[in-house]
Amino acid sequence: MKETLPQLVTYCQADPVFFEPVWRIPDDDNRFPTARRPLPSGWRIGESDLWVVLLPPEIALPEQGWKIHVSGTDADAGTVCDLVVDFCVSRNIAVKFLRSKMAMRLLNNKYAERGGSGKLITLYPVDEDQLSEVLPALAELLRDFTGPYILSDLRYEDSPVYVRYGAFQPMTYTKSDGSPGYAIRTPDGQLVPDKRDPAFTVPEWVSIPEVLRESVAKHGSGTEEEFPWQIEKALHFSNGGGVYLARDEASGGYVVLVEARPHAGLDAGGVDAVTRLAHERDILERLSGLDCVPRLLGYRTIWEHHFLVEEYIEGKTLLDEMFERYPLASPDPSAETLAAYTRWATDILAKVDHALMSVHARGVRFADLHPENIIVRPDGRVALIDFEIASDLTDPQIPGLAAAGFAAPKELSGRAADDYVMNCLRQWIFLPIAPLQDRDPVKLISLTDVITEHFPVPPAFGTRLVRQFSKAKGPLGEDRPAQMFSVENPDWPAIRDSLVAGITASATPDRKDRLFPGDPQQFATGGFTVANGAAGVLWALRQVGAEVPSDYVDWLVTATRRASDPLPGLLNGLHGVAATLESLGRRREAAPERGESPRPGDRLCRGQQQLPPARRLLHRHRAQVPPVGVHRVRGGDTGRARQP
Known part of the structure; x- marks a missing residue:
């Protein structure tokens, strides 16, 4: 999937094994009561992704506007939803709000989209007159509440109320890579990007309403508070705040600034970035004097943001250092090259292990050991960085954040948990495909065999890793899955049958959005393509001689007919679907005979026939969808209106 990390992470929340659309998260036990409240006659209620949508009677919303x-805090979100919905119902204002506390944490987590994060509720004034009436009253209503700053918007007064000019109705344009993007319409009718960057902007043809002029002036005036550092470059960005390389204006030396935004960057437990940053400050104070961690230089609050100031440690991350040296990247590395890399890797591992033991000696669990949190200095020494989720060794609590492939099993805590991840690092440095272990812990054993086969590691290296990993369980709870390729002459028919059985077991012909689990891209393209959807799986089943159930093929045909804007092409379009259908003996659906009239909705793929042009595809499973265009909205019914 060609998406950013925040977009991809949203598909990892609803299921521990498969990518799923975000609206399938299991949040029934923490939904906001506001969604179940009775509404006046004529009001309509429905759901769109994670949002509950309330539409007043006889209201025609404009295509776009202010x-x-x-925004709201994790603790006050339910109360704020009640207050604002009361406010909107009394004034006949269309409104949508996040359906649950889990949904709120998801869209405001550390790696959520920075431009849209923090939005708990959206109100849709019909014009600027209503905007001017609503803003002061809403700010007064919420004067005792706070929330994360919405970076894409303009803050109104000192309240948790923000505004932005954008689309009310779902409009898209085609980006240069062929994918759809959110759009607004210019005065001459052209669709242009509806920018949702983490900075407030206004389209050039839009005038600032009078009610916003004071807020705009304040927004652009900056601050009189002194910022005592000169930012050199950003090292990292997240929804919780940035990490910057800066110069101290007093000393002229380099420092690292770790920024935290209040109420933003929530972890799984609802803890925000500021709380974690203060915790990191306390941990660094506890580790003061160790040369394997950065020195704490200060802690300041400026512009409502918190900044931890720490020593800048010159060097490269272990990730960068390893990829520069890794010998298996070349087709035929020499024995000398493999031996030199092994010496370097085992030396680095010993230094990281010693650093970890030094941290443990202070009674601290690091909890976030992974290659990007290890700095290799120019002289070869190592340092550990990023202690935001570190804890006391005796604390059994599971961290709310973790790096893929470097998370200890939930049954481990303290020193044992760090030691487990240290073993993951030992394996990764020789074979950098660590996230496989999260899917199937038997990989920890089979990958160790690959390492001992290719690298001249010490004799006990592989044995030790296998012993440490032998108690791990995967997400499905199995102890030791069979290793099908561990014998000299594998039973390929049995392997094929096992794979086919697994594919069949995962099929969901009752669902409309996908037939088989797979890449998240299928949720944006209808679930039927060769590249990401059902056609590719059915074609593969046919090629290995497996029986393809007829209801699977029926699903594929129905899905293509249901698509409103399909593309041509073999991998991502209808040509590939047609080829698959023909291979499965369904030629009539693939290409009707000449002169035969297609039924409504049929998508024909035939050499002499012109296909529908490549048009914009509407992203149906985005986390933020305007209320207009909800697939099914019924008066007084809180049932799901998400699926067509």
Whole structure:
């Protein structure tokens, strides 16, 4: 999937094994009561992704305009939803709000989209007159509440109320790579990007309403508070805040600034970035004097943001250092090259292990050991960085954040948990495909065999790793899955049958969005393509001689007919679907005979026939969808309106 990390992470929340659309998260036990409240006659209620949508009677919303966003804290979100919905119902204002506390944490987590994060509620004034009436009253209503700053918006006064000019109705344009993007319409009718960057902007043809002029002036005036550092470059960005290389204006020396935004960057337990940063400050104070961790230089609060100031440690991350040296990247590395890399890797591992033991000696569990949190200095020494989720060795609590492939099993805590991840690092440095272990812990054993086969590691290296990993369980709870390729002459028919059985077991012909689990891209393209959807799986089943159930083929035909804007092409379009259908003996659906009239909705793929042009595809499973265009909205019914 060609998406950013925040977009990809949203598909990892609803299921521990498969990518799923975000609206399938299991949040029934923490939904906001606001969604179940009775509504006046004529009001309609429905759901769109993670949002509950309330539409007043006889209201025609414009295509675009100034919309109002309300943010809220994890603790106050339910109360704020009640207050704002009361406010909107009394004034006949269309509104949508996140359906649950889990949904709120998801869209405001550390790696959520920075431009849209923090939005708990959206109000849709019908015009600027209503905007001017609503903003002061809403700010007064919420004067005792706070929330994360919505970076894409303009803050109104000192309230958790924000505004932005954008689309009310779902409009898209085609980006240069062929994918759809959110759009707004210019005065001459052209669709242009509806920018959702983490900075407030206004389209050049839009005038600032009078009610916003004071807020705009304040927004652009900066601050009188002194910022005592000169930012050299950003090292990392997340929804919780940035990490910057800076110069101290007093000393002229380099420092690292770790920024935290209040109420933003929530972890699984609802802990925000500021709380974690203060915790990291306390941990660094506890580790003071160790040369394997950065020195704490200060802690400041400026512009409502918190900044931890720490020593800049010159060097490269272990990730960068390893990829520069890794010998298996070349087709035929020499024995000398493999031996030199092994000496370097085992030396680095010993230094990281010693650093970890030094941290443990202070009673601290690091909890976030992975290649990007290890700095290799120019002289070869190592340092550990990023202690935001570190804890006391005796604390059994599972961290709310973790790096893929470097998370200890939930049954481990303290020193044992760090030691487990240290073993993951030992394996990764020789074979950098660590996330496989999260899917199937038997990989920890089979990958160790690959390492001992290719690298001249010490004799006990592989044995030790296998012993440490032998108690790990995977997400499905199995102890030791069979290693099908561990014998000299594998039973290929049995392997094929096992794979086919697994594919069949995962099929969901009752669902409309996908037939088989797979890449998240299928949720944006209808679930039927060769590249990411059902056609590719059915074609593969046919090629290995497996029986393809007829209801699977029926699903594929129905999905293509249901698609409103399909593309041509073999991998991502209808040509590939047609080829698959023909291979499965369904030629009539693939290409009707000449002169035969297609039924409504049929998508024909035939050499002499012109296919529908490549048009914009509407992203149906985005986390933020305007209320207009909800697939099914019924008066007084809180049932799901998400699926067509």
